[in-house]
Amino acid sequence: MSAVPASSLPVAAAARGPSVGRVLALGAACAVALSVGGLFMPKWLTFLITMAAANGLVSLGIVVLMRGGVVPFGQGMVFAVGGYTAALAFNKLGVTDALVLAVSGGVLATLVAAPFAPLLSRYRGIFFAMLTLALSMVTYGLLMKLDVLGGSDGFNIGRPTLFGQALPDARVGYIIYVLTVLLATVMALLARVYFDSTRGLITLAVRENELRVEYLGGSVRQAMAINFVLAAFSGGVGGALAVLALGHIDPNFSYWTTSGEFVFVAILAGWHSIAAVFVASTVLEVVRSFSSSYFPNTWQLALGLFLLFVIRFLPGGIGSLWTRERTR
Numbered sequence: 001m002s003a004v005p006a007s008s009l010p011v012a013a014a015a016r017g018p019s020v021g022r023v024l025a026l027g028a029a030c031a032v033a034l035s036v037g038g039l040f041m042p043k044w045l046t047f048l049i050t051m052a053a054a055n056g057l058v059s060l061g062i063v064v065l066m067r068g069g070v071v072p073f074g075q076g077m078v079f080a081v082g083g084y085t086a087a088l089a090f091n092k093l094g095v096t097d098a099l100v101l102a103v104s105g106g107v108l109a110t111l112v113a114a115p116f117a118p119l120l121s122r123y124r125g126i127f128f129a130m131l132t133l134a135l136s137m138v139t140y141g142l143l144m145k146l147d148v149l150g151g152s153d154g155f156n157i158g159r160p161t162l163f164g165q166a167l168p169d170a171r172v173g174y175i176i177y178v179l180t181v182l183l184a185t186v187m188a189l190l191a192r193v194y195f196d197s198t199r200g201l202i203t204l205a206v207r208e209n210e211l212r213v214e215y216l217g218g219s220v221r222q223a224m225a226i227n228f229v230l231a232a233f234s235g236g237v238g239g240a241l242a243v244l245a246l247g248h249i250d251p252n253f254s255y256w257t258t259s260g261e262f263v264f265v266a267i268l269a270g271w272h273s274i275a276a277v278f279v280a281s282t283v284l285e286v287v288r289s290f291s292s293s294y295f296p297n298t299w300q301l302a303l304g305l306f307l308l309f310v311i312r313f314l315p316g317g318i319g320s321l322w323t324r325e326r327t328r
Contacts, residue, residue, distance in 0.1 A: 059277050102237050180241045
């Protein structure tokens with residue numbers, strides 16, 4: 001048996017990333033710092049970070065697929081399914097626990113997306129993007145027409161509870177903020193573990209050479225189907241958390257422009273780093289918030305210029321700022 005060339009070891013180490021212990025420590029430290037810092041933040045800032053973390057989970061699903069070489073333009077579908085699941089469970093079934101609603105959103109989004117996974121796993125490039133976009137727009141059309149789901153106006157959701165306890169008026173926003181930050185941290189850490197696993201490394205190999213993966217005994221379609229289902233769960237959790245923070249849901253959750261914003265964040269972040277996804281999502285929320293306040297009709301222009309700047313000077317995304325040296 002021939003030995004593994006020494007030159008391949010740094011490449012494998014770069015693909016696997018930092019050690020699990022270090023990642024867990026950094027994730028826990030960030031979650032604690034944000035949770036404590038939220039006590040001193042103004043309400044508008046905690047809400048902004050809450051939405052950034054919830055939307056970041058949806059974009060994290062896109063990054064999971066980007067690592068395999070495809071970009072979905074239909075994450076709005078699972079985002080809407082997760083949000084409507086939480087809202088309907090609250091209003092129709094009497095389920096009020098925020099954690100249960102968030103997980104339920106992810107589970108139902110997974111169930112809705114799973115039947116399409118074997119079909120979509122066969123396509124790449126523009127075909128994959130357009131098929132996912134079609135699914136999102138079909139969902140948007142159904143939500144617009146079904147009066148039982150609120151039609152074009154949507155409907156509101158009441159104040160959730162947590163572990164059976166009612167949330168106090170003065171702290172409801174902060175508690176939702178902490179819950180969102182903690183769930184986003186857990187999901188990010190699980191994603192890091194998955195990326196460093198054999199299945200996650202197979203996804204990177206699929207991006208480089210599908211034929212070689214098949215020759216080595218891997219299943220490209222199975223890998224892509226699993227990634228699509230995982231992306232659906234992440235997007236569903238993000239949608240449920242966004243609804244809990246907003247207190248309202250409508251069909252625009254599944255509109256193509258919403259899906260485009262998630263793709264914007266994923267491209268801005270790049271597929272090298274998970275932390276970059278949430279940094280990019282926060283950047284989007286900050287730019288959108290301040291630009292819409294001072295330039296209400298041109299805030300999309302500011303986002304476009306910022307994205308062009310990143311593509312020109314950081315083609316690997318924001319994450320390449322701190323992963324470039326390790327990749328070398």
